[in-house]
Amino acid sequence: MSRSRPSARVERRHLAGLALAVVALAAAPFVLTSYPLSLLTLSLAYGLFAFGLDLAWGRAGVISIGHAAFFGVGAYGVAIATERGIPLALAIPVTLLLAGALALAIGLAGLRRGTSPSTMAVLTLALTLVAEQAARSLLSLTNGTNGLFVESGGIVGTYYRTAVVVLVAVTVVWVVLLRGRFGRRLLAVRVNEPRSEHLGVDPRRVKIQAFVLSATVAALAGVVVAPIIGLVSPGVAGVVMSTQVLVFLAVGGRGNILGAFLGAALVTIGQEYLGAAIGSWYLFVIGVVFVLVVRFAPGGLVGLVTSRLRRPVGEEAAQGAVIEAPAHPAEQPAVPAGAADGRPAIDVRGLVKRFGAMSVIRGVDLTIERGEVVCLIGPNGAGKTTLLNLIAGDLAPTGGEIHLNGQDVTSWTPHHRARLGLGRLFQTPSVYPELTPAQNLALAQAEAHHPVTLPAELARFTDVDDMLTSDLSLADQRALELALVMAWGPEIVLLDEPAAGLSHEDSVRLAETLRAINRDLGCTLVVVEHDMDIVRQLGDRVVVLADGRVLMSGDMDEVASHDEVRAAYIGAV
Numbered sequence: 423m424s425r426s427r428p429s430a431r432v433e434r435r436h437l438a439g440l441a442l443a444v445v446a447l448a449a450a451p452f453v454l455t456s457y458p459l460s461l462l463t464l465s466l467a468y469g470l471f472a473f474g475l476d477l478a479w480g481r482a483g484v485i486s487i488g489h490a491a492f493f494g495v496g497a498y499g500v501a502i503a504t505e506r507g508i509p510l511a512l513a514i515p516v517t518l519l520l521a522g523a524l525a526l527a528i529g530l531a532g533l534r535r536g537t538s539p540s541t542m543a544v545l546t547l548a549l550t551l552v553a554e555q556a557a558r559s560l561l562s563l564t565n566g567t568n569g570l571f572v573e574s575g576g577i578v579g580t581y582y583r584t585a586v587v588v589l590v591a592v593t594v595v596w597v598v599l600l601r602g603r604f605g606r607r608l609l610a611v612r613v614n615e616p617r618s619e620h621l622g623v624d625p626r627r628v629k630i631q632a633f634v635l636s637a638t639v640a641a642l643a644g645v646v647v648a649p650i651i652g653l654v655s656p657g658v659a660g661v662v663m664s665t666q667v668l669v670f671l672a673v674g675g676r677g678n679i680l681g682a683f684l685g686a687a688l689v690t691i692g693q694e695y696l697g698a699a700i701g702s703w704y705l706f707v708i709g710v711v712f713v714l715v716v717r718f719a720p721g722g723l724v725g726l727v728t729s730r731l732r733r734p735v736g737e738e739a740a741q742g743a744v745i746e747a748p749a750h751p752a753e754q755p756a757v758p759a760g761a762a763d764g765r766p767a768i769d770v771r772g773l774v775k776r777f778g779a780m781s782v783i784r785g786v787d788l789t790i791e792r793g794e795v796v797c798l799i800g801p802n803g804a805g806k807t808t809l810l811n812l813i814a815g816d817l818a819p820t821g822g823e824i825h826l827n828g829q830d831v832t833s834w835t836p837h838h839r840a841r842l843g844l845g846r847l848f849q850t851p852s853v854y855p856e857l858t859p860a861q862n863l864a865l866a867q868a869e870a871h872h873p874v875t876l877p878a879e880l881a882r883f884t885d886v887d888d889m890l891t892s893d894l895s896l897a898d899q900r901a902l903e904l905a906l907v908m909a910w911g912p913e914i915v916l917l918d919e920p921a922a923g924l925s926h927e928d929s930v931r932l933a934e935t936l937r938a939i940n941r942d943l944g945c946t947l948v949v950v951e952h953d954m955d956i957v958r959q960l961g962d963r964v965v966v967l968a969d970g971r972v973l974m975s976g977d978m979d980e981v982a983s984h985d986e987v988r989a990a991y992i993g994a995v
């Protein structure tokens with residue numbers, strides 16, 4: 423079943439593509455006359471700009487509709503330095519740092535937890551408007567609307583070579599980053615942010631890093647473009663340029679280097695030739711092309727071509743990231759570290775959750791010892807999922823405290839809680855659907871809290887890399903979700919109706935696997951479950967939740983014979 427891993431194939435293909443592109447670029451000055459070569463030079467600079475935007479939009483899903491502000495910082499940096507005789511060796515790093523710092527400030531403000539994705543769109547739009555206006559108004563620095571001239575002699579030789587060298591250097595740095603932890607996390611967050619967060623990855627941090635990198639590359643493109651265009655004027659940082667780069671990327675295709683450069687080259691060269699023929703109607707043509715691409719080819723031209731070619735599974739989503747499990751998984755200790763110190767795994771005190779006027783959790787006190795298997799039962803709407811969400815950090819409580827392993831985590835984010843060893847399974851399996859099962863496991867293992875040897879029932883996914891996870895049956899997706907959470911090595915696992923939708927045989931097998939996980943790996947399990955056969959098979963202790971309160975706690979027989987439970991839960995027990 424297992425051939426070479428998709429990520430390894432992607433890597434080989436990328437290296438071959440890179441080598442081919444370098445040869446083609448090296449040959450260009452010998453086969454092209456000066457005008458096409460200068461157009462190619464401009465296309466490379468714009469392609470670099472589009473690639474910069476792709477790092478935010480295509481790779482991290484962070485939309486920026488004002489990226490020309492960063493491009494403008496680069497272009498004006500070179501223009502002002504040239505005007506004032508400041509050495510470029512000093513001006514360029516300062517310019518890139520400035521763009522990075524600006525992006526960091528925008529990212530910190532716009533990617534705060536709980537803010538909507540449109541916040542970044544609004545902030546970046548404001549930034550490009552301010553940048554363009556600043557370039558118009560700061561006459562002593564920018565020469566206003568007249569702009570600044572940059573020495574552009576020798577464009578055909580010098581600037582083409584400069585553009586190619588910068589381009590190759592950026593690509594090499596990018597490939598190195600993509601092969602490492604950053605590339606893997608970027609992929610994980612893009613494909614399934616909540617799952618990644620529950621594997622301890624901080625999505626906000628990853629997105630801010632991508633945005634800063636993206637702005638720095640855009641500024642570098644501005645540095646490269648300044649001598650090519652010769653005149654740096656306010657439009658270079660403005661809203662039209664910001665829109666143009668969005669068009670480059672939409673036309674070429676997001677999520678791969680080729681798309682950015684192809685889009686930039688097609689639009690730039692088209693503008694040059696078509697613009698000469700039809701004048702400003704060219705903008706109308708661009709607008710129509712943009713709408714058509716967004717409507718009929720959301721993956722751009724590269725996406726259109728690759729969707730027609732049958733590509734090995736997992737490659738599209740992996741986008742060159744190397745997803746491999748660590749080579750030397752250590753054995754999981756039978757009892758997790760720190761288990762003997764006597765602190766409960768979970769300690770919830772006076773927990774309250776209200777949604778508006780509706781009280782869903784009304785003062786829950788619950789202590790779960792390490793190594794326990796606790797089944798949480800109760801009628802529909804009792805607040806079981808809400809309680810798991812509160813413990814996992816997916817919801818903030820209205821009142822009360824939550825302690826994990828003795829630590830007060832009430833105000834902690836899900837990824838901070840995950841790092842204490844808290845694993846989470848959802849009612850609908852939360853996996854990486856665009857990746858293969860083997861890649862899913864490898865992603866989890868690479869983030870491992872404790873490296874684990876998986877039970878055979880779960881280890882069967884390790885070699886499944888010839889199909890996408892989205893093609894697995896529901897039972898297998900549930901098993902894979904459990905496998906990936908367990909491969910990550912949690913100490914405490916919250917499971918929300920893990921047997922829902924499974925056949926009786928699959929449910930019994932699941933209960934046996936959970937028992938084995940508890941026995942062999944020492945994991946504490948908290949299981950919300952409606953299937954009373956599974957509850958009987960699983961639970962050391964059953965906790966009954968009704969109307970947002972703990973009604974009682976005990977073994978299954980005690981709970982089943984309790985009158986209040988029967989009243990709250992008629993017929994189910």
Ligand SMILES: Nc1ncnc2c1ncn2[C@@H]1O[C@H](COP(=O)(O)OP(=O)(O)OP(=O)(O)O)[C@@H](O)[C@H]1O
Binds near residue numbers: 782801
């Ligand atoms: N984000 C939310 N906003 C508003 N109300 C919510 C929200 N989440 C849950 N609720 C409400 O809280 C109540 C408890 O929901 P919850 O999903 O926790 O119950 P449950 O015990 O898990 O039920 P079930 O067994 O049906 O899954 C329900 O009335 C639900 O509509």
